[in-house]
Amino acid sequence: MLSKSLAESRKSVERSRRYLESVRQEPAPSHSLYTASYDANHASLTTVLKHLRQEVTSLSLAFSGKEVLVPAAIAQAEKVGTNFDRLAACVLAVPAGTCLQQEWRKGVDGIGEHILKLLDVFIEDLKTSNSDVAAMAKASSSKPGPKPFLVATSAIWSAIDLMLSKSSSSERQALKQVWRYDRECMDDAFAEFKEMLEVDEGVGEDEDLGGDDEWAELERNLAGGTDNMTEEERERVRSYDTTVRLIMAIHNRFAKFTLDQPLALELPTHLETSHSLSSNMDLFVSSLYSPQAEGDIVKGAEGVIADAYKLCDLAVQAIERVGSQTDQAAAALDKLALDDTRPSEVANDDGLEKEKKWMDVWRQQMEKAQKARAGSA
Numbered sequence: 001m002l003s004k005s006l007a008e009s010r011k012s013v014e015r016s017r018r019y020l021e022s023v024r025q026e027p028a029p030s031h032s033l034y035t036a037s038y039d040a041n042h043a044s045l046t047t048v049l050k051h052l053r054q055e056v057t058s059l060s061l062a063f064s065g066k067e068v069l070v071p072a073a074i075a076q077a078e079k080v081g082t083n084f085d086r087l088a089a090c091v092l093a094v095p096a097g098t099c100l101q102q103e104w105r106k107g108v109d110g111i112g113e114h115i116l117k118l119l120d121v122f123i124e125d126l127k128t129s130n131s132d133v134a135a136m137a138k139a140s141s142s143k144p145g146p147k148p149f150l151v152a153t154s155a156i157w158s159a160i161d162l163m164l165s166k167s168s169s170s171e172r173q174a175l176k177q178v179w180r181y182d183r184e185c186m187d188d189a190f191a192e193f194k195e196m197l198e199v200d201e202g203v204g205e206d207e208d209l210g211g212d213d214e215w216a217e218l219e220r221n222l223a224g225g226t227d228n229m230t231e232e233e234r235e236r237v238r239s240y241d242t243t244v245r246l247i248m249a250i251h252n253r254f255a256k257f258t259l260d261q262p263l264a265l266e267l268p269t270h271l272e273t274s275h276s277l278s279s280n281m282d283l284f285v286s287s288l289y290s291p292q293a294e295g296d297i298v299k300g301a302e303g304v305i306a307d308a309y310k311l312c313d314l315a316v317q318a319i320e321r322v323g324s325q326t327d328q329a330a331a332a333l334d335k336l337a338l339d340d341t342r343p344s345e346v347a348n349d350d351g352l353e354k355e356k357k358w359m360d361v362w363r364q365q366m367e368k369a370q371k372a373r374a375g376s377a
Contacts (some may be wrong), residue, residue: 012081016088042169099174118152196314242369264318277307
């Protein structure tokens with residue numbers, strides 16, 4: 001009976017994970033989805049997560065003694081399967097194509113993977129004997145150290161606690177999370193780029209791991225391999241220094257201006273451009289490692305620079321769009337003689353001009369950097 005309950009719970013979790021897989025897609029957020037409220041959805045998600053955590057704990061406790069508490073284990077196994085279904089339903093209740101749904105889907109799917117591992121531990125142990133109770137009593141006393149089911153239970157707790165503390169409650173928050181992930185990838189690539197600019201002496205003759213040249217080479221490779229660069233290669237990296245820093249600046253500035261202004265957003269184009277910029281930055285920096293292939297470097301540079309210019313163009317378009325809609329709102333208020341009640345959240349002209357000027361200066365500096373690099377080539 002217990003084995004059957006565990007197997008049914010497992011089937012339920014697998015079925016819900018398949019449903020979640022069916023909505024796995026690239027986010028395509030829109031203005032209406034961006035401004036909609038998902039507070040009730042998030043409240044439901046939080047409640048189900050807490051219930052599921054408690055039920056997983058109770059299930060593990062039923063197996064933790066010298067003898068299994070069979071009735072309790074059966075009841076909790078059924079509840080785990082039922083509440084994971086409810087958790088999947090929380091994800092499916094959020095509109096498809098939102099960053100929020102994809103964020104929740106990923107988190108819930110990870111929890112489901114850990115639950116399957118826990119159920120597999122229990123099912124496998126029960127197979128060792130015709131008696132469910134005898135099997136678990138034998139398993140609980142056979143091996144020293146942490147029991148496999150305790151490790152699996154801990155993994156579920158961690159996954160649930162992460163969702164409880166980090167899950168977004170709105171499309172705006174979820175979009176920022178996606179942008180932040182792109183930014184973290186770019187920061188990693190930028191850190192690698194800066195390391196290439198630094199002269200690294202590597203492993204010295206007196207620090208070569210016992211004089212073994214192969215081990216010394218391995219340590220250099222693990223350190224990034226930048227100490228193998230020739231001066232010509234390092235100079236080539238140096239020639240892109242200003243360009244890379246400007247690219248990092250435009251990605252950061254764009255996020256500060258647009259992500260909190262629904263009027264400025266052009267979704268999903270902005271998100272797709274951020275993804276492309278982050279990916280191409282990583283490819284470009286990877287091409288700079290020794291030994292360098294100049295063709296790969298040029299191709300990588302062209303990709304990331306094109307993305308940066310596109311982001312700048314999109315920023316200017318966003319500024320103009322906000323300005324146009326602000327003027328329309330102001331004209332409507334003027335017509336109603338309500339000038340003194342103009343909404344404070346509407347961007348003012350001075351702020352928009354400042355942003356536009358920043359973009360103009362960025363483009364000038366970018367073009368200057370390209371000319372300087374071409375002249376030194």
